[in-house]
Amino acid sequence: MKSEARIAYLFAMPWILGFLTFLLYPVMASFFYSFTDFSVLRPPRFIGLENYKEMVQDEVFWMTIRNTFTYVVAAVPLSATVAIILAMLLNTKVKGLAFYRTLFYVPSLVPMVALGILWLWIFNGEHGLLNMSLEKLGMSKPPNWLGDPAWSKVTLVLIAMWGSGNAMVIYLAGLQDIPQSLYEAADLDGARLVAKTRHVTLPMLSPVILFNVIMGMIGALQVFAVPYVMFPNGAPARSTYFFTTYLFDNAFRFQRMGYASAMGWVLFLITLTLTFVALRLSERQVHYDRS
Amino acid sequence: MKEKKFSLATVHIVLIVLSLIFVSPLLWMVTTAIKPIEETMTATPTLLPSKFLWDNFPKAVTYGSKELGYIPFLLYARNTLMVTLLCVAGSVCSNAVVAYAFARLRWPGRDFFFAVTLATMMVPFPVLMVPTFGLFKWLGWVGSFRPLWVPAFFGSAFSIFLLRQFFRTIPMELSEAAKIDGCSEVRIFTDILLPLAKPALAVVALFTFMGTWNDFMGPMIYLSDQETFTLSLGLQAYQSQHGGTQWNLLMAAATVVILPVIVVFFFAQKMFIQGIATSGLKG
Numbered sequence: 001m002k003s004e005a006r007i008a009y010l011f012a013m014p015w016i017l018g019f020l021t022f023l024l025y026p027v028m029a030s031f032f033y034s035f036t037d038f039s040v041l042r043p044p045r046f047i048g049l050e051n052y053k054e055m056v057q058d059e060v061f062w063m064t065i066r067n068t069f070t071y072v073v074a075a076v077p078l079s080a081t082v083a084i085i086l087a088m089l090l091n092t093k094v095k096g097l098a099f100y101r102t103l104f105y106v107p108s109l110v111p112m113v114a115l116g117i118l119w120l121w122i123f124n125g126e127h128g129l130l131n132m133s134l135e136k137l138g139m140s141k142p143p144n145w146l147g148d149p150a151w152s153k154v155t156l157v158l159i160a161m162w163g164s165g166n167a168m169v170i171y172l173a174g175l176q177d178i179p180q181s182l183y184e185a186a187d188l189d190g191a192r193l194v195a196k197t198r199h200v201t202l203p204m205l206s207p208v209i210l211f212n213v214i215m216g217m218i219g220a221l222q223v224f225a226v227p228y229v230m231f232p233n234g235a236p237a238r239s240t241y242f243f244t245t246y247l248f249d250n251a252f253r254f255q256r257m258g259y260a261s262a263m264g265w266v267l268f269l270i271t272l273t274l275t276f277v278a279l280r281l282s283e284r285q286v287h288y289d290r291s
Numbered sequence: 292m293k294e295k296k297f298s299l300a301t302v303h304i305v306l307i308v309l310s311l312i313f314v315s316p317l318l319w320m321v322t323t324a325i326k327p328i329e330e331t332m333t334a335t336p337t338l339l340p341s342k343f344l345w346d347n348f349p350k351a352v353t354y355g356s357k358e359l360g361y362i363p364f365l366l367y368a369r370n371t372l373m374v375t376l377l378c379v380a381g382s383v384c385s386n387a388v389v390a391y392a393f394a395r396l397r398w399p400g401r402d403f404f405f406a407v408t409l410a411t412m413m414v415p416f417p418v419l420m421v422p423t424f425g426l427f428k429w430l431g432w433v434g435s436f437r438p439l440w441v442p443a444f445f446g447s448a449f450s451i452f453l454l455r456q457f458f459r460t461i462p463m464e465l466s467e468a469a470k471i472d473g474c475s476e477v478r479i480f481t482d483i484l485l486p487l488a489k490p491a492l493a494v495v496a497l498f499t500f501m502g503t504w505n506d507f508m509g510p511m512i513y514l515s516d517q518e519t520f521t522l523s524l525g526l527q528a529y530q531s532q533h534g535g536t537q538w539n540l541l542m543a544a545a546t547v548v549i550l551p552v553i554v555v556f557f558f559a560q561k562m563f564i565q566g567i568a569t570s571g572l573k574g
Contacts (some may be wrong), residue, residue, distance in 0.1 A: 004396055011392035014385040018445025022423065023411050029422035040428065084331050086309065092302050092527050102560065104308040106317065109552050111505040113523040114545040117530050121538055127336055130320045146334030160515045162313065166567060184488070207513065225507045229527055248416050257421045265419035271415055 034262035039255035051262035060238075060246060067234075068243040070253035071153055072220045080213055085162040088201065101172070105165035116229030119159055120146070122237040146230070149239035154229060158238065160220070161218070167212050174203070174208035206286040214278050218271055222250065243267060311408040317549075323544035324348070328463035333540045344539070351543035364544065366518065374439050374521065375503040381443035382499040383492050390447045390454030391480050395466060405455070411448045423540070424512060433489060438513045439506070443499065450495045458484060494566035496558055504552055522548045528530055 009016070034051055036044035055061050078098075087106050090097055110118065122129050123145035134142040145155045178201065186196045224244040227234070232239025247267070251260035323331055325349055326340040352364035352386050387476045392398070393405050427438040461484065485492075520528065526548055529539065554565060 005398040008392045008396035008398035011388050011396065011476075012398070012404075013479075014444065015389040015446035017453060018385070018442065018447075019408070019411070022425070022442050022445060023414065023419070025426070026419035026422035027414060029425070030418055044416065089302055089306055089309075092299065093300060094302050096484075098560075099566070100306050100310055100471060104313050105564075106553060106556070107313055109501065109556055110549050111523055111525045112507050113530075114548045117526065117541060117545050118316055121323065121542060122316050122319060124538075127331060127333070127538070129315065129336075132336055145569075152302065153377075162316070165313075167546065169564055169567045204385060222417060228507075229478065229530065232531065244417050248420075248508075250477070251421050251424070259427075261421050262416075264415070265421065267415050268418045271413060275413065 010288055028263040030264050033258050036261075038194060038258040038261075040257070041255065044258065048260070051259050054259065055262060055266065060241070063238060064241055064243045064246040067153070067239065067241060068221060068223065071156060071223055072217060074153070074157045075220050075223075076213060076216045076226045079161045079164040080167065080209065080216065082161045083167035083212075084171050084205070084209070086164070086168045087175055088197070090168075090172055093177040096211060101169070104168055108163040108165040111164075112225035113229050115159070115163075116226045119155070119226075120230055123155055128192045131271065147236050149237040152231060152239045155222070155230075159226060167216065170212060171208060172207065176204050177205045206282070207288055210278065210282050210286050214275055217274055217278070221267065221274075268279050293310055293346065298306075308541050310386075320542045320549075321546055324351075324384065324546050328537060328539055346538055347543040349548065351540045362529045362544070363518075363527065364522070364547070366520045367520050370436070370519060371504060371521040375500055377436075377440035378443040379496050379501040380498045381440060383447075385444050385446045385493060386450040386454055386495055387485065387488065388480075390451045391456055393451060394455040394458030394474070395463070395480075395484070406498050408448045408469060412452075420512065427513065433513055434515060434519070435513075436519065439503075439509050440464050443503075450471055450498065451565065452516055453495060453569065454488065454491055457488055459466075461487055487570060490562060493562050494560065497563055499557065500555060501552060556574075 020185050031046060035046060037050070038044035090100055094100075123131075125147065128145075130145070132144040143151045143154075145151050168201060173272055180199075182200050182204070183196060186200055188208060190200070222244045223242050227240045228240055228245060231240040234245060242291075243263070247260050249262045250256045250263065305314045322339055325343045325345060326347075327342070327344055330337060330340055352368075393401060393408075423438075424433070427433050430437075432438050432441075465483060468478050469483055474482075505523065506521070507527070510524045513525075514520055514524060517528075526544060529544065
C-alpha cells in the first residue's frame, strides 16, 4: 500500500470506527431487532413479521402517524415561508441588517426544554402573554391553546414558525448569491416585485429551498422534545402524541424494544420515500444552473 | 427614487413589527423572571414588574432551595458543562483529522465512503436509539456521562462535511511545496493546515457546544440518577413536578439555561452565521 493511503486510513480511523459502531451496527441491529421480541430484561427472540403485523392493527400507531403527518404538512411549508419572507425583507439593502438578523435568529438558539417551558407560559390560558394581547385586541374568547385538541397542534406549528431563523440565515445567504444582473435585466423588462420574485428570486433560490425543505421534513418527522415538555403523554386527547414519542415510550417505558426498532425502520423508510418523492417532484422546478 | 424610499420605509416598519413578535416571548420570559409571584397571577398582567426582583435568579438556581423543591441547578450546570466541553474537545479533534483525510489525501474508497457519510445524515436518530442503548448497556455505561460524550470522539458526518469543504479551499500547492521540503503528512496537517483552519474549527466547536448544551433525548435515555442530570433534564423534571405554579422562578431558571447559548452566540456571531450559510448552501 502506498504510504499516503496508509496515513490516510490512520487519519480517517476515528470516523471509520465511529461509522461502524454508532451508525452501521445500530442500523443493522435495529433491522434484526425489528423481527424480534426484545427488552432489556429479555434477550431477543425471533418472531418474524409479528411486530410489523401488529403495527398495522395498532390504533395508537396510526394515530401517531396522523398526528405527525399533520404536523409536518403544516410546520414545514409554513416555517419555510416565514424564513423566505424574512430573508427577502432583509435582502432589500435595508439598514441594520445584522441587527434584525440577530433578532430573528436568536429564538432558534433556545434549548428545547427551555423553549417548551417558555411557550407554556406564553400560551397559558389565564395569565399568558398571547391571550392577554388577543383580548386587548378585542377577541372575547381567545383559543385554549394548550387544552383544546383542535388548537394544540396549531400551538406547536406556531412555535416551529418562531424558530425559522436558522433557515432564514441560509436563505439570506442564498439570496445574496443571486447575480444582481438578473434583477437589472428584469427591471429593463419592466418587471414588478411579484414578477421578479416569481421569475428570478424563487427559481434562483430553488436548490436552497429544496435542501432546506428536505432537512426540515426529516427533522419535523422526528418531532419530540417540545411536545414532550409541553404536553405530557400527548395531551389533550392524545392530539400531540407523535411518532417518535410513541417509539420512545415503546423502547424505554413499555420495554418493547423489538416493536420500537420496527417503528424506527418504518420511520427510516418514510424519510427515504418522502425525500425521494421531493427530489423527483422538484426535478423540473429546481434550477441548478449556478456554477 | 421617491418610490424606492417609500418602499424602504415600509420594509423598515414591517421588520420592526416582525422583530417585536420574534423577541417578545423572550422579553416576556425575562420580565416574568424578575416579577414578584403575585404579579404573575393577576387577571390583567403588567408588562413590567412593579419592582425588579433580581433575587429570583439566585433563588431559582440555589441548591435545593425551598421555593424550587429539589433542583440542584449548580450541580446540573456543572454536569452539563462537563459533558459539553468533552464533546467540543472530542468533536474538534476527531473531525479535523477525519476531514483532512477526506479533503487532502488520496486513498482507495475515499469518494464512496464520503458519499456514504453524507447519506448517514438522513438516518433518523430513533432508528439508532435501541441498539446504541444496548451497546452502552453492554459496556456498563448506562447511568454515566460516557454515552453522551464518547461518541463525539469518533466524528460526526455534519462536521466532517463542514471541515472538508473548508480544507478543500486551501490550495494543494501549499501541501506539495511542504512535501518537497521534506515535511511529513502529519506535520503538514498539524503545522500548516490546522492553523489555517481555525475559523472552521471554531464553527464546529460552536455547533457542538450548542447541540450538546441543548440535548434532551440523550440525557433522558442514559441518565436516571437525579445527581447526574443535565440542565435540560433538571428543568424538565422541575416543570413536570411543580410546573404551573411559580412561573417567575421557572422563567428565571429557563433564562439561566438559555443565557450561555445566547452569550456564546453574540461573541461568535459572524462565524456562526457563516457556518450555517455554508452548511445549507453547498449541500
